[in-house]
Amino acid sequence: MDHTAFIFPGQGAQFVGMGKELADAFASARAVFEEVDAALGENFSSLIWEGSDDDLKLTANTQPALMAVSLAVTRALEAEFGVKVGDATYVAGHSLGEYSALAAAGAISVGDAAKLLRFRGESMQKAVPAGEGAMAALLGATIEQAEAACAASGGVCEIANDNAPGQVVLSGAKAAVEAAAEWSKENGIKKAVLLPVSAPFHCSLMQPAADAMAEALATTELKSPIVPVYANVTAAPVTDPAEIRNLLVEQVTARVRWRESVEKMAAEGVVNLVECGAGKVLTVMNRRTVKGLNGTALGTPSDLEAFAEAQNQA
Template sequence: MRAFIFPGQGSQIVGMGRALADASPTARAVFQEVDEALGQHLFRLMADGPAEELVLTQNAQPAIMANAIATLRVLEVEGNVRLADKADYVAGHSLGEYSALCAAGAIDLTTTARLLKLRGLAMQSAVPVGEGGMAVLLGADLARAQAIADAAAQGDVCAVANDNDPTQVVISGTRAAIDRAIAIAKDHGAKRAMALPVSAPFHCSLMQPAAYAMEAALDEARIDAPLVPVFANVTAAPVSDPDTIRRLLVEQVTGMVRWRESVLAMESAGVHGFVEFGGKVLAPMVKRIAPDVTATSVITMDDIEALLKTL
């Protein structure tokens, strides 16, 4: 069994998608559709920068999705592959869950792009810049990270945001609480703690205004049953019902990304191969979580051609 997986924020880089678009009319069509959906030259920003604009949440989120979906579409169209024939599940990390839903036909590309643009804007505006933050705890498992967050809170918000793998957990909250967490992390057994260069504290209760915005938008969006089940971030369990998908996407804005548990659950369900589209962040995490599975990152035309030989 196989799962197709899709990366989250942080995998954006100036130049992303350019070589793929140069080589494939299928990829170009994806980037053009996203540009038209958003009414902006997003692909130009992806290809040429500047980096300080690409990294903005409202740009990074649809850009990462567009790059992942373009990579998958090239595989499907030019490799004559149907996702439902080659993948038993899909999953994505944070915004990557939207990419996964798009890949599996639950949300069309135009709607996905517009939802992610709104999601980025809503997350950015939920907390004034400078008042929130995030930090990665290296060499800390979930229990240790939770203890650090609890000790650092002191009346402020400080929560586990991403349970990425057994050696890496991300926390989120007010700037003061995150600073305290970084200061005490080693005392609580973490090897290292570093502030992340993000503009908002994602996946914690401070994002509640963004959750309300996404609830309103998702209520209006058409969501169909996916071609294959999607492992949801907040439950680490497969879901196919459109109303449940809609509800879990709202919960995801403030909820913890249970990526480690999701990978373990997919492995337990029989998945032995993971294929990451449009990034090279998740595959190494998967191997740290489940060393016995195979995990491949697919970014270039060469990667796509190599993957075709194994499907």
């Protein structure tokens, strides 16, 4: 498991029914969903598996749901196949996925992660009145071009996600983001697409949510993770609980530096990125960031079996 990082997806990877096969196949995976149900005080699993797409898309549901599926993967890997997160070099997660990474590395309990993510989703939703914020993906843009688009927007418009070469997401006030998207089209950027999101994540308009998370995190127990966690805010590994707490607060308004995180992990010798949870959004993005990185997405029992078998043969 040397040279391996476990990575955890963020919002946008969700789909109704995710994780159901894992829960049916493995008691260890089922136990994670039961833990999340108990923490949230509701039959949350049924919303994930049988609910409506609209309900799952509500950010206060999406965030704990994706974490639950990711942790079902890592717990089943360990319990059924003896593959341990602690044997990896790093863990990292995209936005809310950072909470999944911390829970997988033992820095936070699954129940606390579920409660924090539910609260994080609610706080982000409340931070900006509906319809006042927006996000846009700039395809084919460099960071410098994205920064120029923000500067030309005439309002609050910031880089929210640096996902991969040629994939940068802007966030901010609706009029400013729309102006930046228009500027992009006129200044040689291949495509600017407004995203169907419920709030402008990872920009300074989220400050009320960051303040709320600071209070919630202050009373949550955080331990040192068993492997270093690559933080979104710094694109650097962190193990100190006090620093992790501060970075999680900062993360609400700060840029998700995913491209840099992947580049730096690769520079430090990571060759295998193993995506745990719903879909394979990160695996597809990472291929564009560092050529030659091995990407594996684990979301079903057969994925886990194949991965464990490959580990045993290695």
